[in-house]
Amino acid sequence: MDDVKYKINRLQTTNDIRPLVDKHWAELRTAKERGEKVAWASGPTFIIPYSMGIKCHFMAGYAAYCGGIGAADEVLKVAEMTGDLPETCSYHRLHMGMAEAVRKEIPVNPQAILPIPDMMISGRFCPEMSHYAEGLYRRLNVPVAAIELPNAYEREDIPRLKRYVLRQFKEVLIPTLEKAFDKKFSYDRMSEIIKSLKEAALIRNQCWEYFKTKPSRWTLWDYGVSIAPVFYLMGKPGSVEYYQKLLKELQERDEKGIPAMAPEGEKYRIYWDGWIPWAFLGKFMRKLTPNGALCICGRYPWEFFPHPEKLDPENPLESFVGTFFDEESEKIFSNKAPKGSMEYISTLIDEYSIDGLVMFSSKTCRMWNLSHLDIIDALDKRHGVPGVVIEADMIDSQMISDSQIDTRLQALFEAIDGRRA
Amino acid sequence: MEKVLSKITDVTSDPYAYVADLREKKQKKIIGCFPMHVPEELVHASGMIPVVIWRGNELVTWGHSHVPPYDCSITRTFVDDAVRGKLPFIDGMVFDVRQCLQVGEFPLIMERNVKPAYQKVLYLPPVIEGDPTKQHLLDDLESFKESLEEFSGNKISDTDLRKSIEIYNKNRELLERVYEIRREKPGILRAKEVMQIVWSSMLMPKEDNNELLEELVKEMEGASVAPQNGKIKVIPVGCLCQTLQFDILDLIEDLGMIIPDDDLYIGSRYFANQINQNGDPLRAIAERHLAKSPLDPTKAVWDVDWGEEAIQKMKDNDAKGIISIIVKFCPPHTCYYPDFKSKMEEEGVPHVMFQMEHEIISMEGIKTRLQSFLEMIGGV
Ligand code: SF4
Numbered sequence: 001m002d003d004v005k006y007k008i009n010r011l012q013t014t015n016d017i018r019p020l021v022d023k024h025w026a027e028l029r030t031a032k033e034r035g036e037k038v039a040w041a042s043g044p045t046f047i048i049p050y051s052m053g054i055k056c057h058f059m060a061g062y063a064a065y066c067g068g069i070g071a072a073d074e075v076l077k078v079a080e081m082t083g084d085l086p087e088t089c090s091y092h093r094l095h096m097g098m099a100e101a102v103r104k105e106i107p108v109n110p111q112a113i114l115p116i117p118d119m120m121i122s123g124r125f126c127p128e129m130s131h132y133a134e135g136l137y138r139r140l141n142v143p144v145a146a147i148e149l150p151n152a153y154e155r156e157d158i159p160r161l162k163r164y165v166l167r168q169f170k171e172v173l174i175p176t177l178e179k180a181f182d183k184k185f186s187y188d189r190m191s192e193i194i195k196s197l198k199e200a201a202l203i204r205n206q207c208w209e210y211f212k213t214k215p216s217r218w219t220l221w222d223y224g225v226s227i228a229p230v231f232y233l234m235g236k237p238g239s240v241e242y243y244q245k246l247l248k249e250l251q252e253r254d255e256k257g258i259p260a261m262a263p264e265g266e267k268y269r270i271y272w273d274g275w276i277p278w279a280f281l282g283k284f285m286r287k288l289t290p291n292g293a294l295c296i297c298g299r300y301p302w303e304f305f306p307h308p309e310k311l312d313p314e315n316p317l318e319s320f321v322g323t324f325f326d327e328e329s330e331k332i333f334s335n336k337a338p339k340g341s342m343e344y345i346s347t348l349i350d351e352y353s354i355d356g357l358v359m360f361s362s363k364t365c366r367m368w369n370l371s372h373l374d375i376i377d378a379l380d381k382r383h384g385v386p387g388v389v390i391e392a393d394m395i396d397s398q399m400i401s402d403s404q405i406d407t408r409l410q411a412l413f414e415a416i417d418g419r420r421a
Numbered sequence: 422m423e424k425v426l427s428k429i430t431d432v433t434s435d436p437y438a439y440v441a442d443l444r445e446k447k448q449k450k451i452i453g454c455f456p457m458h459v460p461e462e463l464v465h466a467s468g469m470i471p472v473v474i475w476r477g478n479e480l481v482t483w484g485h486s487h488v489p490p491y492d493c494s495i496t497r498t499f500v501d502d503a504v505r506g507k508l509p510f511i512d513g514m515v516f517d518v519r520q521c522l523q524v525g526e527f528p529l530i531m532e533r534n535v536k537p538a539y540q541k542v543l544y545l546p547p548v549i550e551g552d553p554t555k556q557h558l559l560d561d562l563e564s565f566k567e568s569l570e571e572f573s574g575n576k577i578s579d580t581d582l583r584k585s586i587e588i589y590n591k592n593r594e595l596l597e598r599v600y601e602i603r604r605e606k607p608g609i610l611r612a613k614e615v616m617q618i619v620w621s622s623m624l625m626p627k628e629d630n631n632e633l634l635e636e637l638v639k640e641m642e643g644a645s646v647a648p649q650n651g652k653i654k655v656i657p658v659g660c661l662c663q664t665l666q667f668d669i670l671d672l673i674e675d676l677g678m679i680i681p682d683d684d685l686y687i688g689s690r691y692f693a694n695q696i697n698q699n700g701d702p703l704r705a706i707a708e709r710h711l712a713k714s715p716l717d718p719t720k721a722v723w724d725v726d727w728g729e730e731a732i733q734k735m736k737d738n739d740a741k742g743i744i745s746i747i748v749k750f751c752p753p754h755t756c757y758y759p760d761f762k763s764k765m766e767e768e769g770v771p772h773v774m775f776q777m778e779h780e781i782i783s784m785e786g787i788k789t790r791l792q793s794f795l796e797m798i799g800g801v
């Protein structure tokens with residue numbers, strides 16, 4: 001560590017996210033009291049119930065939320081008590097823990113409790129995702145609408161996978177939901193959501209420019225907590241306004257020369273791979289900041305509509321599905337399968353002037369971990385940028401080892417210094 | 422029976438040498454199919470030899486530079502074998518990346534470090550109702566077929582494919598017959614012998630394996646077995662994708678239990694469900710993939726209950742309990758397990774679970790658990 005006292009200059013706008021997110025979850029929690037039916041969804045399928053006026057819980061968002069309200073450990077405990085094995089995906093355990101807390105009336109933080117759904121939408125992005133739905137079906141008899149959402153490993157596979165996914169949205173998901181909820185799917189409503197999402201994501205892309213400046217004007221964690229308005233808060237009041245305000249604050253910072261990291265900006269510009277560690281944002285910040293290391297970008301937070309210009313409100317469903325299967329875009333082709341990821345990270349290293357890679361490897365979720373060590377090796381050879389793997393978990397505190405994280409980060413900083421010398 | 426069993430042991434005791442030799446002798450290309458879903462019939466019909474990839478036989482060393490310790494055993498050992506150059510006889514590799522996340526580890530690692538002459542990624546879907554999934558599955562199989570044709574230089578006609586299906590169905594029928602005789606004459610084979618028999622089918626050309634199995638069946642039919650007095654029947658369940666250490670199977674039997682049937686992947690799951698030999702062969706292969714039973718936890722089946730299936734098998738065999746074997750770090754199985762366990766508890770079925778790891782941490786620990794299980798089901 002050098003003598004400079006690094007410190008994060010906090011953004012004001014990110015304080016506004018909490019009320020937006022809390023409102024979403026509160027509406028969901030109280031939906032049943034208002035006599036509304038509720039769906040839960042994995043993958044980006046929630047846009048369909050949203051377009052039908054159905055309240056829907058987005059499963060991965062719940063993990064961030066639970067981490068945020070500090071309820072993750074107690075919910076995971078319930079999962080363990082009710083039979084889940086510790087190496088099971090911690091998002092799965094969170095949901096099973098919550099469902100079991102309801103089913104068996106086990107007391108946990110009431111804010112963490114959501115209404116048991118009337119239907120479970122299993123968007124099987126990751127092959128493990130269907131297990132949530134299976135568990136709920138078996139334990140609580142919740143009906144399931146399942147669709148398969150494969151990601152392409154080879155570019156030439158994209159067109160047929162896209163065709164398959166689009167057909168499932170049209171021929172399976174929409175009719176099943178219409179029948180179960182006795183409501184009509186509305187292309188007009190979807191169109192409005194897409195319009196608002198597009199607007200928010202276009203502004204978000206302008207905000208991304210302030211990661212490219214040296215020094216950076218904001219941190220990846222700032223963006224991490226700002227993802228909801230371009231994802232599960234899409235189309236909701238306040239999402240566009242949030243990004244407008246954020247952009248303004250970043251522009252002001254840029255004009256005044258205020259860096260994200262005081263006193264004069266970051267020493268190391270870090271690429272962060274894998275999940276954002278929702279329950280441990282502060283912990284990682286405390287490990288990175290004193291060293292002058294700032295997380296700048298990552299493949300996961302960049303997966304939320306990186307090409308908003310391609311979202312077409314006139315053609316909402318096709319263009320929405322199309323954003324996940326875009327043959328022309330490195331960012332899309334590559335967001336999960338290792339070969340494409342390698343190419344994608346390579347573009348991020350150049351675009352954002354990255355000094356080092358931290359590959360956050362969740363011990364219970366392999367979605368982003370695949371071939372991590374080979375990716376580091378290949379990118380080091382190509383860019384001369386070193387990388388390390390941190391073995392941890394995005395939610396489960398029992399899987400976080402301080403000493404391992406410290407050693408790996410130190411090794412990374414030394415490697416960067418060595419290359420600079 | 423000894424002679425035929427020793428031929429089988431020759432195959433499974435050193436699969437590396439066996440497959441390398443096979444390639445030499447037959448002068449055919451070897452296609453490694455990662456378990457559990459790759460339709461081998463298509464590879465067979467292209468004139469190449471499909472071989473199911475196996476869990477390695479050594480401790481993981483170089484593999485540590487490519488995959489984390491929290492990947493399942495076969496993932497780690499296969500990568501280790503591949504990067505150490507232990508698999509030079511494999512000309513091509515096929516991976517169904519929709520089976521579980523771990524299969525996604527392979528395509529890049531193999532491409533960078535092993536460079537197989539042929540590599541194909543399949544996106545075989547889970548069991549989802551409706552035409553889009555059926556159509557996608559057919560498209561995926563068609564794309565697999567075309568890529569095999571290109572690599573082998575052989576066109577695969579419907580007649581070729583039907584012929585291969587027939588040979589494979591014959592193999593399934595023979596394995597089923599081996600199991601049937603074991604059910605009739607418990608103790609006729611050791612559990613490890615049964616696992617080796619099924620494993621040999623995964624490694625050998627099916628025609629050759631069929632010959633061996635025919636011989637075996639004949640001998641089993643004629644053999645008599647001493648009554649297994651005092652032994653308690655149990656059904657092992659799970660152990661997806663890979664062999665269980667034979668020592669553990671021996672331990673189960675040496676403690677006084679007997680296995681009349683199983684629900685293991687390298688066991689009854691591998692040969693379950695024939696493929697329809699009439700009609701369009703590709704559609705018939707697709708139908709087998711979409712079968713809901715035996716329940717496969719990687720296929721997102723909601724309305725068939727694995728626990729109920731296992732209990733039925735236990736009852737059919739007059740067995741007294743169920744042994745779950747979960748491969749450590751196998752998410753499809755671990756996610757399902759709490760519900761499986763609840764079903765056992767609800768139905769009052771004696772049940773024990775242990776996790777299978779490539780590096781056995783404590784044989785003593787497994788022994789203690791099995792002993793108390795045995796006491797629970799009435800053994801001594
Ligand atoms: S394994 Fe990972 S990607 Fe899959 S459901 Fe769990 S957290 Fe999500």
Ligand code: SF4
Pocket residue numbers: 456493494495496520521522523524661662663719748750751752753754
């Ligand atoms: S054992 Fe489980 S995790 Fe491993 S490859 Fe097979 S299904 Fe996947």
